[in-house]
Amino acid sequence: MVIGKMIGKNEPEVIATESRMARIFGFSERKVRDYFKDARIAPAKYDLLLGIKIFVENSSGKDEIAEARKVDTDTKKFKLAILQGEYHHKDSIELLVSDMLARFKAKLTALPTKASTQLLNISSRREIENILKTLIGESLKELSEYKELKMEDIDVDRAEDS
Incomplete structure (x- = not known):
């Protein structure tokens, strides 16, 4: 008290x-x-x-x-x-992301050429949409597989050019 x-x-x-x-x-x-x-x-x-x-x-x-x-x-x-490989150097991550985006850009750039040959004699709107969805899906699949990408899979020259 x-x-x-x-x-x-x-x-x-x-x-x-x-x-x-x-x-x-x-x-x-x-x-x-x-x-x-x-x-x-x-x-x-x-x-x-x-x-x-x-x-x-x-x-x-x-x-x-x-x-x-x-x-x-x-x-x-x-x-x-770091020693156990749970973290990576930022340069390695930048290289991985650059390569991933370069691959995605290449897929998207090739899309019109690939689509034009497949759509050449098709007149059905639904069939055209399905072909385009498939081609776009293939391009997006490339982007979604970045988790499986490893440093040895990278084309260093292409990644640095982009």
Whole structure:
């Protein structure tokens, strides 16, 4: 229980009991006795403001140390993932994507020539649509198969030209 403001020059402004300190800081009463020795003004009574100051001083550095440990652990995990091939260099990814787009562009560019020969003597609108859908589907299939593409499948000269 907080007793309140006391009158006097060197006396604490707010006094808290040991059980109150334990509830405030989430400590056991035994830990309160050990942790806040310097804030103790009488048996089972503590200067609350001094206790808060002690708690803040002792806690602030621990957060930084914990954060540094977490960063170190995350860095080690990331390096391991790189070694295991889970991550790739951005130049490799750019090359893969460039090659994928070059292949798709080639398919689309060839589409009119391929379509014109197939559509030459067809007059049925539905049949023309089906042929065009099939040709477009083949081009899109090329784009959808990028997950299976590997670095050794890339034509480096063609990818760099596009």
